[in-house]
Amino acid sequence: MDIKLKVDASGLSCPLPILRATQGMKTIATGELMEVVATDPGSVKDMAAWASSTGHTLVEQDSANGKFRFVLRHK
Amino acid sequence: MDETISIVLFSGTDDKLMSAATLAAGAAALGKPVKIFLQYWGLNAFRAAGIDTDHGLAPEAGEVGKAAVEAAARAGMATWVQTLRMAKELGEVDIQACSASMDIFKLKQADLDPLVDGVEGVAAFYINAGEGQIVFI
Numbered sequence: 001m002d003i004k005l006k007v008d009a010s011g012l013s014c015p016l017p018i019l020r021a022t023q024g025m026k027t028i029a030t031g032e033l034m035e036v037v038a039t040d041p042g043s044v045k046d047m048a049a050w051a052s053s054t055g056h057t058l059v060e061q062d063s064a065n066g067k068f069r070f071v072l073r074h075k
Numbered sequence: 076m077d078e079t080i081s082i083v084l085f086s087g088t089d090d091k092l093m094s095a096a097t098l099a100a101g102a103a104a105l106g107k108p109v110k111i112f113l114q115y116w117g118l119n120a121f122r123a124a125g126i127d128t129d130h131g132l133a134p135e136a137g138e139v140g141k142a143a144v145e146a147a148a149r150a151g152m153a154t155w156v157q158t159l160r161m162a163k164e165l166g167e168v169d170i171q172a173c174s175a176s177m178d179i180f181k182l183k184q185a186d187l188d189p190l191v192d193g194v195e196g197v198a199a200f201y202i203n204a205g206e207g208q209i210v211f212i
Contacts, residue, residue: 013152015097018104022165053105 001071004032010039010067017043018050021072025056028074033059036070043068078107079207081200086212087116089130089155090144095212096155096162103166112200113191114173117212119180121172126156126188159190171195
């Protein structure tokens with residue numbers, strides 16, 4: 001998988017992970033992938049809600065050792 | 076459907092300012108237009124000279140609540156001012172001061188932080204809120 005941009009939102013509490021995601025999406029183009037890593041457990045529901053509301057696609061999501069990882073495709 | 080979120084920010088303690096900033100930033104990240112209408116103590120907190128100072132907490136915080144909020148701040152949690160600045164950079168966030176509150180405190184727009192975009196009355200607030208949701212803090 002060709003990740004264009006990696007965003008580390010570890011240690012940040014709501015609403016910063018989705019703000020960082022918004023910031024990141026502005027720097028990549030249609031079809032490109034962005035990976036976001038967060039430690040805020042709320043980011044699991046938040047990132048899905050953010051993606052569905054903004055039209056970007058959440059293509060992959062997993063968690064390990066208290067970290068939540070999301071891969072999103074720019075609409 | 077009108078997606079606009081209008082927040083009437085009346086309160087001026089740091090916890091309630093953070094609550095408003097979080098709601099504004101979240102809506103902005105979702106691509107919703109955000110309007111913030113500053114009244115009374117909410118407006119008072121946006122004075123250019125004191126925006127970054129300690130505005131205290133709501134009375135219900137008590138000692139335990141105060142300690143928890145202070146620990147979060149020391150751990151590097153963004154302040155409400157930083158959160159609002161980020162929200163304005165990322166989305167459509169318009170902050171207006173209530174003209175009646177400006178009169179009470181004898182304020183001019185030049186006395187306020189540049190985060191504030193202008194001054195308006197309640198009729199303009201309602202017109203701009205359209206059919207969208209209105210939140211009071």
